Amino acid sequence: MNQMTIPPGHRMDAQGRLVPESKIKPIDKTRDELVRELYAEAEDLNQRIRAFKTKVHQDIAAFVQLSAEQYDVKLGGDKGNVHLTSFDGELKVLRAMAELIMFDERLQSAKDLIDQCLREWTADARPEISLLVQDAFRVDATGKIRTGAVLALHRLDIEDERWQRAMTAISEAVQVVGTKSYVRFYKRDANGQYKALSLNIAEV
Structure with a gap:
């Protein structure tokens, strides 16, 4: 069963069972919200770090090439x-x-x-x-x-x-x-x- 088949007013637990919202303790709902919020922030940070890493390597490679050109040297890669x-x-x-x-x-x-x-x-x-x-x-x-x-x-x-x-x-x-x-x-x-x-x- 996937997320699309979960009926309104229910949640799926870790064992794949459908649980009515009314039967879920408030602390379990709060924990679920916290985990999802923190994971979303961590995922966003992960993507930004990946983008930053790519930019750093590209910028360094471009600078190394620029520096080499000052001395008419052709570099074979980075x-x-x-x-x-x-x-x-x-x-x-x-x-x-x-x-x-x-x-x-x-x-x-x-x-x-x-x-x-x-x-x-x-x-x-x-x-x-x-x-x-x-x-x-x-x-x-x-x-x-x-x-x-x-x-x-x-x-x-x-x-x-x-x-x-x-x-x-x-x-x-x-x-x-x-x-x-x-x-x-x-x-x-x-x-x-x-x-x-x-x-x-x-x-x-």
């Missing part, structure tokens, strides 16, 4: 990190471009090689390495391999030939599937330190 600072140095805008990466099937070969090492090393009382590696291959909340944790294994100074082959397999398994852009805003405080302007509702 990739790359850009720092823009106000004339007095008080304000700063940063556009950062981060590559989105994933691993192909060679990651499993790397894990198999690492597992071979671990089976021997755990017998020699090196459980901390085992825990570190197991954590690296643990998936995140969305079921995806945490690329940063896997790539961090390269920092371990281990000379075992199988480990080195595993690190090579990890490097070769990396596939760049796109880029994601970030824009951050900063203002210099009285101590000369740049403080980020948070646009995250949880951090404001």
Whole structure:
């Protein structure tokens, strides 16, 4: 049953049941009104943030191109990190471009090689390495391999030939599937330190 089929004087509850208005407590009606009002405002804010983000990227790209033209340089796209600072140095805008990466099937070969090492090393009382590696291959909340944790294994100074082959397999398994852009805003405080302007509702 959809909203169009609800008869006058009734509301549908969370279980899909029709409830007469007269049977709904005033506090439940007030709660419903509050949730709908706040969600509408949040949805409007979300759309305005999206529009602002698009404008920021377009404006920065246009300025980078304008700046390049001053030196007769033709830029090949808008990739790359850009720092823009106000004339007095008080304000700063940063556009950062981060590559989105994933691993192909060679990651499993790397894990198999690492597992071979671990089976021997755990017998020699090196459980901390085992825990570190197991954590690296643990998936995140969305079921995806945490690329940063896997790539961090390269920092371990281990000379075992199988480990080195595993690190090579990890490097070769990396596939760049796109880029994601970030824009951050900063203002210099009285101590000369740049403080980020948070646009995250949880951090404001």
